[in-house]
Amino acid sequence: MIKYNNDYKKVSKLRKTEEFSEFQEMMVKKLLNHASENVEYYKTLLESENSDEFGVDSIHNLPILTKAIIRENFEKLRSKDYNNRTWFYVTSGGSTGEPLKIMQDDQTIRWSNIGHFYYCNEMLGVDEPRVKKVILWGNERDVFGQRTSLQKRLFQKVTKTLLLNCYLMTEENMARYINTINSYKPEFIRGYASCLYELCKFAEEKNMPLHAPNYIESTSENLSNPMRETIESTFGTKVSDFYGSRELSSIAGECEQGNLHLFTFKNYVEILDRDDKPVKTGEEGRVVVTDLSNYSMPLIRYEIGDMAILGKKKCECGNPLPTLEKVVGRITDSFVLKNGTIVPAEYFTQLIGVYCNKGLIEKFQVLQEDYDLVRIKAVAYPGFNVSEEKEIEHKIKLVMGKNCKTIWEYVEDISKTRSGKYLFTQSHVN
Numbered sequence: 001m002i003k004y005n006n007d008y009k010k011v012s013k014l015r016k017t018e019e020f021s022e023f024q025e026m027m028v029k030k031l032l033n034h035a036s037e038n039v040e041y042y043k044t045l046l047e048s049e050n051s052d053e054f055g056v057d058s059i060h061n062l063p064i065l066t067k068a069i070i071r072e073n074f075e076k077l078r079s080k081d082y083n084n085r086t087w088f089y090v091t092s093g094g095s096t097g098e099p100l101k102i103m104q105d106d107q108t109i110r111w112s113n114i115g116h117f118y119y120c121n122e123m124l125g126v127d128e129p130r131v132k133k134v135i136l137w138g139n140e141r142d143v144f145g146q147r148t149s150l151q152k153r154l155f156q157k158v159t160k161t162l163l164l165n166c167y168l169m170t171e172e173n174m175a176r177y178i179n180t181i182n183s184y185k186p187e188f189i190r191g192y193a194s195c196l197y198e199l200c201k202f203a204e205e206k207n208m209p210l211h212a213p214n215y216i217e218s219t220s221e222n223l224s225n226p227m228r229e230t231i232e233s234t235f236g237t238k239v240s241d242f243y244g245s246r247e248l249s250s251i252a253g254e255c256e257q258g259n260l261h262l263f264t265f266k267n268y269v270e271i272l273d274r275d276d277k278p279v280k281t282g283e284e285g286r287v288v289v290t291d292l293s294n295y296s297m298p299l300i301r302y303e304i305g306d307m308a309i310l311g312k313k314k315c316e317c318g319n320p321l322p323t324l325e326k327v328v329g330r331i332t333d334s335f336v337l338k339n340g341t342i343v344p345a346e347y348f349t350q351l352i353g354v355y356c357n358k359g360l361i362e363k364f365q366v367l368q369e370d371y372d373l374v375r376i377k378a379v380a381y382p383g384f385n386v387s388e389e390k391e392i393e394h395k396i397k398l399v400m401g402k403n404c405k406t407i408w409e410y411v412e413d414i415s416k417t418r419s420g421k422y423l424f425t426q427s428h429v430n
Contacts, residue, residue, distance in 0.1 A: 008114045011265045012122065017313075017320040024264045027292040029054045034079070035298045041076040042298065059268060059290055064276060065302045067100050071362075078103060082296040091354045092246035099353040099361055102247055103297035111293035115250025115263045116242070123253055123261065123319060124240060126215050128188055132160045134181055134213075136191030136199065138346050139165040140355055162186070166195035167399060169342040174202045182211045189213045189235075193221040194334045198342045200234035212236040219244065220346055221332050243327055245304055246354075248291050252324055259315050259323035266292055270301070271310040271324070284309050284328060333427040335368045335400065343399045345425035352376070356392050360384035363414045368427040372404045377411050 014020050032054040035042040045062055046054075070077060085105040092100050120128035156163060162184055164177045177199060181189070189196075196218055203210050212235055218228075219242040231239050241254040251267060252260040262269050271285040272278060279285035287306040291299045311323030332345035348366045363379040374396060378384075393406045 005110065005114065007110065008117065011114060011118060014265070015320065020264050020320055024268060024292070025055050027265065028056050028059065028268060028290070031290075031292050031295070031298060031300070032058055034295055035300065038079045038081050038295075039077060039298055040080075041073050042300065056268060059301060062301050064272075064288060065300060067303075067305070070100060070102065070299075070302075074101075078297050079295060085296055087296045090246055091357050099357045099359075099364070100247065101357070101359060102299065104294055105296040108249070108291070108294045108296075111266050112244075112249030115244075115266045116253075118263065118265075119242065119250070119253035120215075120217075123255055124215055124217075126188060129159055131187040132184065133188035133190065134162045134164060134184065134186040136164050136166050136177070136189070136195045138167045138192070138344065138350060139163065140167065140350060164191075166192055166344055167347050169195065169198060169344070171202070171340045174199055174342075175206070175208070178203055178208050178210060182209070185211050186213050188215045188217070190217040190219065192344055192346055193218040193223040193227055193241075194332065194344050194346075195342075196231050196239075197227040198334060198344075200230050203234055204230070210235050216240065217242050222327065243324070247299065247302070248289050248304065251289065255315060255317040255319055255323075257315055257317045259311050259317070259325060260327065261315065261319050261321040261323050264321055268292060269324075271308055279310050281310050281312060282325065287327070332423075332425050333368070335374075335425070335427050336371075336429055337401060338371045341399075347399060348396075348425055351395055352392060356388065356395070358384075358388065360388065365414050365423065366425045368425075368429050371429055372401060373407070374400060374404060375407045375409060377409045377414055379413060380410055 010023070014023055032042075032046065033051055036046040036049075036051060036054075037043075042062075046058070049058055049061070082103065082105070085107065087103055087105040090102055090104050092102075117128070120126050155161075162180065164180065165173075169177075196216070200210070202208075214237070216231065216235060216237050216239045218231070218239050223239065223241045228239050238256075241260065242250075243252040243260055244250045248267060250263055251269065252262045254260050268290040270278060270288040271283075272288050273283075273285050284307055287304050287308045288301050289299070289304055290301055306327055308327045309325040311325035313322050314320070315323050334345055335343040337343070352361065352364050352366070360381045360383050361378055362381060365377040367375040367377070369375055376392075389406075389408055396406055397404050
């Protein structure tokens with residue numbers, strides 16, 4: 001469906017840097033015209049500009065949009081015509097441990113899929129929806145004892161997808177996952193970086209060979225060099241890194257040269273220093289993104305909370321899209337139990353930031369102080385009470401064990417490291 005979508009057809013025909021720039025300029029102009037007419041927050045900010053001259057330069061005149069500003073101005077940021085679309089709420093714990101609720105719509109999802117399909121089809125050279133694939137992903141429903149919907153099960157069958165739940169990575173399950181991969185022989189494997197890494201470490205330790213797929217895509221977490229080396233040596237396949245987020249979905253994908261190419265047809269990305277000035281190539285800065293597809297709640301110059309190094313405008317791989325050299329702001333630790341079970345950091349992000357999020361936690365950090373002792377630092381709003389605590393504690397015990405104790409520590413803020421990184425999970429055991 002994506003392949004024959006009119007928007008994707010337009011994107012797939014773009015070949016030169018100038019063509020992508022012109023397409024992005026057109027998308028920016030459409031978004032700013034919509035925002036100036038339908039979004040109260042932007043009406044005042046854009047009223048001094050001539051709408052006929054809206055473009056990328058107009059974005060630079062707008063202030064940075066932070067999570068705090070979104071929370072304080074939620075109604076003002078919502079488009080007055082949002083009911084003209086199929087819209088829904090998206091809640092993100094995010095890689096910064098700062099839960100945030102925003103609105104998205106069917107157009108946002110379509111462009112997210114276009115971004116990932118472009119990456120697979122145009123950059124990796126794989127028709128991802130049609131090939132046999134294994135997805136090593138988190139599934140809360142399995143952990144909470146709920147059934148996967150019939151619609152999802154049918155979708156997985158039609159798209160030749162096997163889903164392996166990385167929230168249940170006991171030694172027994174990891175051995176079963178390896179046997180499943182070896183018997184199914186997928187062409188494509190996609191998963192959280194830490195989960196792919198832990199599975200490969202287990203395979204090495206147990207001397208269990210792994211089927212080599214044609215493609216491996218790592219996502220959701222920082223892929224460190226040691227993780228990459230272990231995954232590639234164990235599978236015997238090169239790993240490609242994919243960068244996205246729940247709020248903005250597809251942002252960039254790694255090419256054969258190791259650079260992350262920005263999907264400029266879907267987003268306008270800036271890498272800024274502390275003074276909101278663009279950094280130079282090779283310099284590190286804050287990632288600020290304008291989503292060009294979300295008309296129900298436009299996010300213009302949204303500071304996602306990550307740090308990245310600006311890459312080359314032209315890459316040796318031949319793809320004309322600009323690059324990031326590396327995303328450096330996401331730091332996570334998987335938790336480990338005495339019996340060797342691995343609990344990925346993403347479980348806690350989803351649990352506290354998404355699944356149990358009632359809008360009452362501003363920031364959080366989860367620390368594993370011992371095998372059966374977890375401390376949660378939280379910046380909470382009035383109204384967060386014992387019942388919310390107990391619900392989260394119960395679901396932590398589902399993966400950490402029934403004897404796991406949770407200590408809550410309420411703080412005024414959770415500081416970042418000197419380099420601007422935020423550690424939302426940290427294990428003193430692993």
